[in-house]
Amino acid sequence: MSRDALEFSQSDRGFLEPHLPPQAVSAPASDLPFTTLTFATSLDSSLALSPGARTVLSGPQSKAMTHYLRSRHDGILIGVGTAVADDPGLNCRIAGVGGYGQEGLSGQPRPVVIDPTGRWEFSEDSKLFQLCREGRGLAPWIITAVENPSSQKQALLDKYGGRFMTSKMLRTHTGGHQVDWRTLFETLKSNGLESVMVEGGGQIINSLLSPQYMPLLDSVIVTIAPTWLGQGGVVVSPARRFDEGGNAMSAARLKNVKWYPFGEDVVLCGQVIVADAQKA
Ligand SMILES: NC(=O)c1ccc[n+]([C@@H]2O[C@H](COP(=O)([O-])OP(=O)(O)OC[C@H]3O[C@@H](n4cnc5c(N)ncnc54)[C@H](O)[C@@H]3O)[C@@H](O)[C@H]2O)c1
Numbered sequence: 472m473s474r475d476a477l478e479f480s481q482s483d484r485g486f487l488e489p490h491l492p493p494q495a496v497s498a499p500a501s502d503l504p505f506t507t508l509t510f511a512t513s514l515d516s517s518l519a520l521s522p523g524a525r526t527v528l529s530g531p532q533s534k535a536m537t538h539y540l541r542s543r544h545d546g547i548l549i550g551v552g553t554a555v556a557d558d559p560g561l562n563c564r565i566a567g568v569g570g571y572g573q574e575g576l577s578g579q580p581r582p583v584v585i586d587p588t589g590r591w592e593f594s595e596d597s598k599l600f601q602l603c604r605e606g607r608g609l610a611p612w613i614i615t616a617v618e619n620p621s622s623q624k625q626a627l628l629d630k631y632g633g634r635f636m637t638s639k640m641l642r643t644h645t646g647g648h649q650v651d652w653r654t655l656f657e658t659l660k661s662n663g664l665e666s667v668m669v670e671g672g673g674q675i676i677n678s679l680l681s682p683q684y685m686p687l688l689d690s691v692i693v694t695i696a697p698t699w700l701g702q703g704g705v706v707v708s709p710a711r712r713f714d715e716g717g718n719a720m721s722a723a724r725l726k727n728v729k730w731y732p733f734g735e736d737v738v739l740c741g742q743v744i745v746a747d748a749q750k751a
């Protein structure tokens with residue numbers, strides 16, 4: 472068994488099962504993948520000390536939980552801010568998956584990176600491609616608005632079995648890009664991803680927690696670490712909502728909530744409450 476493989480107990484798996492994509496029973500036909508929003512946060516709702524900083528929040532048990540979640544999803548989606556800040560591996564290191572005690576790549580999720588302008592300068596040295604070489608992870612699919620991405624990057628993706636997927640994106644009033652999440656998730660499903668976990672970062676999560684897109688989320692699993700990162704961090708805080716009378720209301724709330732302690736952290740599982748008017 473690989474020395475860096477992580478263990479996650481059967482009893483802990485049992486707790487999480489109701490919040491995960493269905494395993495054996497065939498789910499009703501849908502154009503959408505089962506989508507889980509999952510991230511680790513501080514007590515002041517920060518994901519990281521600053522946008523460019525890789526910040527460890529999860530303790531060993533909840534880190535193993537995140538890797539178990541990775542084994543239970545076909546895809547793992549992040550924004551380019553996270554790719555640039557973290558040089559992430561985005562593979563699954565649970566004992567018994569491909570590359571960690573088993574031949575092949577079974578149980579390894581497909582990394583999906585949202586990079587509208589092609590600013591992720593990845594290379595052979597990026598952790599993700601190192602893992603591909605070691606037979607411990609899949610190459611990424613990069614969702615971009617760039618019509619002709621760099622041929623050097625294209626060649627690297629071709630070499631490891633990744634790809635660019637060009638998607639039309641709207642521009643926001645601040646000059647940013649806005650992917651149509653429904654179309655994107657449908658595309659991921661039609662390319663074979665039956666389930667997707669979204670890991671962050673802040674901009675991606677805040678976007679998905681807008682009224683238009685939150686109906687796309689099937690499950691929410693949040694690790695809360697007993698620490699305050701302080702002001703200036705990358706914060707999960709979706710845009711404020713107002714009712715018909717113009718009064719401020721909460722942006723989103725969970726139902727069917729369960730809390731599980733994992734070491735010093737607590738893991739919150741639930742489903743976003745969606746009003747009838749939000750259902751497409
Ligand atoms: N604690 C955790 O669980 C966790 C998880 C992920 C990332 N992080 C941290 O979060 C930080 C990065 O977060 P961030 O908010 O700066 O970056 P991000 O990962 O959310 O990426 C932001 C970029 O993604 C693209 N993007 C985001 N939303 C989009 C949308 N709706 N449509 C089209 N493109 C979109 C844009 O190019 C944007 O610049 C890093 O420090 C990372 O370490 C922490």
Ligand SMILES: Nc1nc(=O)c(N)c(NC[C@H](O)[C@H](O)[C@H](O)COP(=O)(O)O)[nH]1
Nearest residue numbers: 511526527528529537557559560561670
């Ligand atoms: N669950 C969780 N706890 C954390 O404390 C933390 N910082 C992240 N961050 C998620 C983000 O997506 C990171 O980029 C990947 O966690 C890096 O992934 P690797 O370990 O390199 O595979 N996620």
